[in-house]
Amino acid sequence: MTKESALFLFAGIMILVSVALTYYVHPYWMWLTVFIGLNLTQSSVTGFCLPMIIMGKMGLKSKCDKVD
16 A cells, blocks of 8 residues: 555545544534645645655555556
8 A cells, every 4th residue: 555545545534534423423523524624735735744754654655666
């Protein structure tokens, strides 16, 4: 698994968890979904993404690092 696919998996799981918490626990959990969206937008503009740094330290390689 590459860092990029792990990031998509992580973001998708976080969004599904936040929607479930909003539905089953309290409507204010929607702010977690908003935070995730803002974080994804910020990382696309600035290039800084903390989960990508953490995944790199865990040993996951980027698509660019893979040799076919």
